[in-house]
Amino acid sequence: MTPLQALQQYFGYSNFRHSQEAIIQHVLNKQDVMVLMPTGGGKSLCYQLPAVLLNGLTVVISPLIALMKDQVDSLNLSGIPAAFLNSSQDPEEQKDIAVQLKNNQLRLLYVAPERLFGKDTRLMVFLKTLNVVQIAIDEAHCISQWGHDFRPEYLMLAGLKNEFPGVPVIALTATADKLTQKDILDKLNLQKPAVFISSFNRENITYRVNPKKNSFNQLINFLEERKDESGIIYCLSRKSTEALAANLKDEGFSAEAYHAGLTNDIKAKNQEAFLRDDVKVMVATIAFGMGINKSNVRYVVHVDLPKNIEGYYQETGRAGRDGLPSDALLLYSPGDAMKLKGFAQVENNPEQSAIMLKKLDDMVNYCQLHACRRQYLMQYFDEAFPDNCGSCDFCLSEFVKFDGTLIAQKALSAVARVKERFGVTYIVDFLRGSRSEKIWGDHKLLKTYGAGADISKADWQRYLRELIAMGYLRVTDDAYASLRLTPKSELVLKGLEKVELISSQTTDEKETASLNFEAELLNGLRKKRQEIAVMENLPAYIILSDATLLE
Ligand code: ADP
Ligand code: MG
């Protein structure tokens, strides 16, 4: 039987997806393989199909009991003899499976790593007497501390290659950053592995980040339009999942909570209800979702900031496995970022702390992005992507713009005032009136100095980036990366051209109001500014944007 025939006969699909066929060919050729494919991409088939074709036993290492049962049930339904061994079974059941194994009646056996490599070596000894022809390691990122779901028991898999020399190993994961990839290969000690990386783009998911203001109202608004649809809401803490689920129920929504602190019974009950569509909204911590094969999840909301892009992408990836349009919404507040920064400090492990902080930083940058979100995500996974995806809040032009002419004038005038000799960081400090010795000492007498103290550092950095992107400023190529004015800057400084900036993710209404007020004041002071321009013998347009006149 060829792989394609097996695909059609046992799995009922007409074609292979992604690189499934090539991967399967490698396994059949007894080569080690690492598979990186997005959630819902079809990783299971990459070892299940060889298991059908190879004459022997495929051992599948899998982290969760619930996951094993699901997979085994569906294999058996397709007529493929498979079983799992875990602590949920009574001795009779386990004995029965052992007999089937001995008689070569099973094609796949699912086990947890600790079961195979733990103190009790009986299973290992027994399996080594059988004809094991393939070892599959599902959710292989669990072996890496750098991943988002480290499971110490996965470290036991380091002994795999010694215990089963010559048996091809296939490691599969939906987590793809470089560090985790390398870690998986190293720790598993794979031999000349072929690495298959599928596109991680999930084109049916629309990505949005909204500033978190009143998250409950924001959620209600979002859910009102999706009452009949299934979705997952991720929260940071166990407590908030229960509180939020209760509040949603009070508002008439069908919601349940899920987190690792609930009893197994409640977890199983809530999960079942969600899978059967009896419950529409699952309010969960990240403990929920791995291996959940529910195809019609229409949205995933993060009400709290995820710790890193890997986790975020995996969680949002649980939406739209059926390929239909789905939504990913994240509610972002800088306060959440501060909170997570605290958590990212791993005691006595500066190396790991640094990595976690860097990953958190990447996550925060994603939230504050003023560019295509999908492109950012794809670049994060080292995948090139054009810069307009058409289905993120940026590409859909959902960002709120405002008249940023005044802000632009302040920025451009600051650049002019320091004679175009400094870069972004310096200009931001200058605008914010930094008291650092160097800047204060050099410029305290200049009128633009401190003119932008009411705007946060992060916002100024973003505004400057936008001004550069729109050609109102340019950056020199040299090591100084100084900001320079352009022919377009003069138009803005002279008030001949308006500049639209993208509303800050952090700007609340109060802040916007104060900007408007300021603008009015400045209008009233036009005359006075002209006088000063004459006095200081400077081109009028530079003084025109000088906001210290507000005093
Ligand atoms: P992953 O483990 O990568 O998240 P799964 O192996 O659970 O994904 O597969 C996701 C879904 O895609 C399943 O419903 C599976 O049956 C389906 N699938 C896998 N391969 C194919 C294929 N070649 N054609 C159609 N559907 C497929
Ligand atoms: Mg899977």
Ligand code: ZN
């Ligand atoms: Zn986009």
